[in-house]
Each structure stands twice: as structure tokens, then as C-alpha cells.
Amino acid sequence: MTPYRPHDPFDIDAVASALAGLDVRRDAAELARAGSDYHWYSPVLAQALQGRRPHLMVRPRTEAELERVAAACVRHRVPLTVRGGGTGNYGQCVPLFGGVSLDITWLDAVVALQPGRARVQAGILIHRLNEAAAATGQQLAMWPSTERIATLGGFIAGGHSGIGSLRHGILADAGNVTRLVVLTLEDPPRRVVLEGAEIQCAHHAYGSNGILLEVDVALVPRVEWQHTIALFPRYDTLLHFGLAAGAASVRGELDLFQMSAVERRITPYYQGLRGRLEDEDAMFAQVHPASLAGYAALVQAHGGRAVVAGTEAELLAQGLPSCTECAYNHTTLEALKSDRGVTYLQVAYPAPFSPGLVAAQMARFGDEVFMHHEFSRAGGELVAFALPLVQYFDEPQLRALMASFEADGCAIYDPHTWVLEDGGMKQVDEAQLAFKRQADPLGLMNPGKLRAWDERVLGIPGGGL
Numbered sequence: 001m002t003p004y005r006p007h008d009p010f011d012i013d014a015v016a017s018a019l020a021g022l023d024v025r026r027d028a029a030e031l032a033r034a035g036s037d038y039h040w041y042s043p044v045l046a047q048a049l050q051g052r053r054p055h056l057m058v059r060p061r062t063e064a065e066l067e068r069v070a071a072a073c074v075r076h077r078v079p080l081t082v083r084g085g086g087t088g089n090y091g092q093c094v095p096l097f098g099g100v101s102l103d104i105t106w107l108d109a110v111v112a113l114q115p116g117r118a119r120v121q122a123g124i125l126i127h128r129l130n131e132a133a134a135a136t137g138q139q140l141a142m143w144p145s146t147e148r149i150a151t152l153g154g155f156i157a158g159g160h161s162g163i164g165s166l167r168h169g170i171l172a173d174a175g176n177v178t179r180l181v182v183l184t185l186e187d188p189p190r191r192v193v194l195e196g197a198e199i200q201c202a203h204h205a206y207g208s209n210g211i212l213l214e215v216d217v218a219l220v221p222r223v224e225w226q227h228t229i230a231l232f233p234r235y236d237t238l239l240h241f242g243l244a245a246g247a248a249s250v251r252g253e254l255d256l257f258q259m260s261a262v263e264r265r266i267t268p269y270y271q272g273l274r275g276r277l278e279d280e281d282a283m284f285a286q287v288h289p290a291s292l293a294g295y296a297a298l299v300q301a302h303g304g305r306a307v308v309a310g311t312e313a314e315l316l317a318q319g320l321p322s323c324t325e326c327a328y329n330h331t332t333l334e335a336l337k338s339d340r341g342v343t344y345l346q347v348a349y350p351a352p353f354s355p356g357l358v359a360a361q362m363a364r365f366g367d368e369v370f371m372h373h374e375f376s377r378a379g380g381e382l383v384a385f386a387l388p389l390v391q392y393f394d395e396p397q398l399r400a401l402m403a404s405f406e407a408d409g410c411a412i413y414d415p416h417t418w419v420l421e422d423g424g425m426k427q428v429d430e431a432q433l434a435f436k437r438q439a440d441p442l443g444l445m446n447p448g449k450l451r452a453w454d455e456r457v458l459g460i461p462g463g464g465l
């Protein structure tokens with residue numbers, strides 16, 4: 001069989017017949033849900049991907065049922081898009097050319113919990129894994145701010161880093177994900193085990209080169225993190241503090257799990273904080289109880305004030321949000337709840353990170369851009385990157401803003417494209433492409449998302465709908 005090409009016809013009824021006895025849905029409401037994710041944060045994606053949905057949604061109960069789905073899609077040459085929690089921001093779960101949406105969330109068993117390591121089925125909710133790990137005195141090393149609603153497989157296939165990355169690095173850093181079992185899209189499907197550096201083949205590949213079945217991830221001893229808010233009179237001062245605290249955490253002098261800098265024009269969007277923070281810029285941080293005094297002293301030394309500290313449960317009891325949900329793309333979510341006129345960008349800064357450059361950008365962009373920076377560790381180094389809110393007018397405005405950041409030496413991780421390479425990588429990941437040739441030789445998985453496949457294998461322009 002030749003590889004699937006966008007808009008090739010297929011017989012969805014034949015697949016439905018092959019899946020008799022499985023939980024198959026074809027009603028309009030279920031298909032609309034199965035074709036959606038959080039790409040609507042981007043007005044560009046919302047328009048481009050409007051109305052794209054699968055022809056059929058299936059939710060396998062067992063790995064044997066999953067294998068039947070994979071084999072049926074191959075036999076009938078039907079596109080397949082895997083779906084976890086459906087929280088991706090780039091339309092990763094949106095089937096561009098219809099076909100089957102595979103909901104993996106019933107494959108969510110905890111296979112084994114050992115000191116330092118969990119082996120689970122990929123459809124497990126991250127929060128549920130954290131609860132299971134807590135029963136053994138452990139926790140995950142990191143999670144996305146969507147911890148309560150996202151799956152571990154979806155985080156690995158679609159995510160990058162998150163809460164805990166300040167302490168443990170990004171997903172791609174060695175030791176965070178140590179083993180993947182991938183089911184190929186062949187008839188019959190094969191199981192391929194990826195370990196060590198091979199994991200990068202399927203990490204952040206948007207589910208385009210095999211179905212993640214089983215995942216091994218790092219666990220660390222559980223900490224009852226103190227969720228803290230510190231206020232600063234100026235945003236560049238806040239960033240200088242972030243650099244100092246982050247450096248102390250890399251040196252092992254402070255034990256910090258998360259630090260998210262959010263400027264004063266954004267914090268009023270947070271439910272629970274409106275009217276409670278004065279006109280200052282905020283650092284949301286999760287701090288080890290043993291580091292709390294040292295952290296507060298550093299805040300004070302930088303001219304800030306520590307105003308809130310407590311466990312997550314204590315903050316929630318006071319009607320305050322947890323620091324997890326003030327971070328990463330929760331900022332955009334909180335803003336969009338009351339202001340549909342905003343969107344966002346993702347910006348990496350040249351090293352060394354310069355608060356002065358951010359101050360110059362704030363002066364240049366004025367009311368168009370509100371700043372938010374995450375402090376993280378990548379490859380052992382402290383990094384700070386921005387997820388600024390943008391008051392949106394139109395796509396040319398977004399492109400102009402991106403160009404202006406790039407002129408400062410920044411790199412844009414474009415959240416307004418559904419094409420994997422056009423987001424962050426800007427180049428072909430040869431290992432991912434080579435693995436796709438093995439794991440999805442017919443190009444059925446999430447077609448239209450991988451520019452390299454479209455251009456190199458199909459000989460068509462990538463990214464075209």
C-alpha cells in the first residue's frame with residue numbers, strides 16, 4: 001500500500017464494522033468533542049482548524065482492543081489521531097482530514113511503582129499518578145500546569161516542561177522519561193521499546209509516529225510544597241530576583257520547584273486574586289518548607305514582600321489559586337475567561353537572560369504585550385522564557401511582534417501553527433522522521449502535522465490543509 005495522502009478517500013463504515021463490540025461513537029456531539037483541544041487560544045488556529053473533526057471516536061478498554069483499532073486503520077487506510085486529555089494548544093488532537101480519533105484515557109493502569117520510578121499506561125491522568133505516587137511517599141519530578149486534566153502520554157507526546165522543571169529540567173532531559181513502549185501502526189501492530197536517547201524519537205512528535213502505550217518516568221521523594229506569592233515594585237526587579245533565586249536553586253542553596261513571574265496587568269485576570277494583590281508584580285513560587293526562610297530573605301533583599309505562603313490545600317481553602325494554576329499557559333486561560341481579545345506568544349531569550357532587555361521590550365510594546373516569564377532548568381542550566389499575553393488585532397500584528405522579538409535575538413516557539421516543525425524546532429528532526437518510517441509507514445498518524453513527512457515522503461508542501 002502507498003502512504004496516505006491528505007484527502008484520500010476511505011471507508012469509515014468498514015473500520016466501524018471491524019471495531020464491532022468496542023466503544024465506538026459517531027454522534028455529532030461526541031465527534032465535536034473528539035475534534036477539539038485548546039487550540040482556540042490562538043485566533044489564527046481557531047479559524048484555520050474550524051470544523052475539523054473525526055468521523056469516528058473509539059475508546060479501547062484493553063491493549064488487545066487498541067491493537068484491533070491500529071490494525072483496522074491500517075487495513076482500511078484510515079487516518080488516526082490519538083487523544084489524551086485534549087489540552088494541547090496547537091491543534092495536536094484535531095484530525096485535519098477526519099478518520100478515527102483514538103481516546104486512550106481508559107488505558108490508564110499503574111503497572112509498577114518503585115523508589116524513583118513509575119511504569120504506567122500512557123492514558124493515565126497525571127494527577128491520578130501523582131496520587132498513587134503519594135501513597136508511596138513520592139511524586140512526579142514535573143507536570144504541566146494541566147496536571148488535573150492531562151494524561152502522561154499526552155504530556156510526553158505534546159508537551160515540553162512544566163511545574164518542577166526548575167528543579168528537574170525539561171521532559172527531554174536525561175532521566176525524566178526513561179522508557180517508552182510504542183505500538184506501531186501496522187497490521188498486525190508491533191511493540192517497540194525505546195530507551196535512553198531513543199526516547200526523543202517519540203517525545204514531542206504530536207502522536208505522529210506510534211501510539212505511546214507504556215511509559216516509565218522519574219519519581220522523587222514527595223514534598224509538601226509551600227505555594228508562595230511575593231510582590232515587587234518593578235517587573236525588572238522581579239526578574240533580577242528570579243535570576244538570583246534560580247541561581248541559588250541550581251547551586252543547591254534553595255530548593256525551588258516552580259517560579260513564575262507575572263506582571264501587574266495580568267494578575268487581575270486570576271480568579272481569587274482580583275482585588276487581593278496590590279499594584280505590584282508577582283512571583284508565584286513553590287518552595288521547599290526548609291527553604292522558605294531563605295527564599296523570603298532573598299525576596300526582601302531584592303525589595304520585594306512575601307505576602308502568601310501555605311500548602312496548596314491551605315491556599316485553596318482561602319479562595320486563592322494554587323501556584324500551579326498561575327503558571328505556564330494557565331495565565332492565558334485565566335485571561336481568556338474574561339477577555340476573548342487576548343492571545344499569547346512563546347519566547348526564548350538569548351543567554352545570559354537580561355531583565356533590561358525585557359524592560360526595553362515592555363516599553364516598546366506598551367499596552368500590546370503583557371509579560372509573564374517562567375524560570376526553568378534545561379540541560380542543567382537556569383533558563384527564563386516568556387509566555388506574554390498579546391492584545392490581539394490580526395495575524396500580521398502577531399507576525400510583526402514575533403519579528404520584533406526575533407530582532408532582539410529571541411527565538412519564537414510559535415503557538416499559532418499546527419505544524420510541528422514550524423512551532424519550536426524550525427528544522428527537521430531526522431530521528432523522529434526515521435522512526436515514523438518504521439512505526440507509521442503509511443503515514444496515517446495525525447496527518448498534516450509533520451512538514452518533513454509531507455515534503456520528503458509525499459512530495460507535497462507541508463502544513464497545507
Ligand SMILES: Cc1cc2nc3c(=O)[nH]c(=O)nc-3n(C[C@H](O)[C@H](O)[C@H](O)COP(=O)(O)OP(=O)(O)OC[C@H]3O[C@@H](n4cnc5c(N)ncnc54)[C@H](O)[C@@H]3O)c2cc1C
Nearest residue numbers: 084085086087088092145151153154155158159160207212
Ligand atoms: C491551561 C494550559 C496549561 C498548559 N500548561 C502546560 C505546561 O505547563 N507544560 C506543557 O508542556 N504544556 C502545557 N500545556 C499544553 C498541554 O496541556 C500539555 O502538553 C498536556 O500535557 C497535554 O496532555 P493531554 O493529555 O491533554 O494531551 P492531548 O492534548 O490529548 O495530546 C497532545 C498530543 O499528544 C498526542 N498523544 C496523546 N496521547 C498519546 C499517546 N498515548 N500516544 C501518542 N500520542 C499521544 C496527541 O495526538 C496530540 O498530538 C498547557 C495547556 C493548557 C490548555
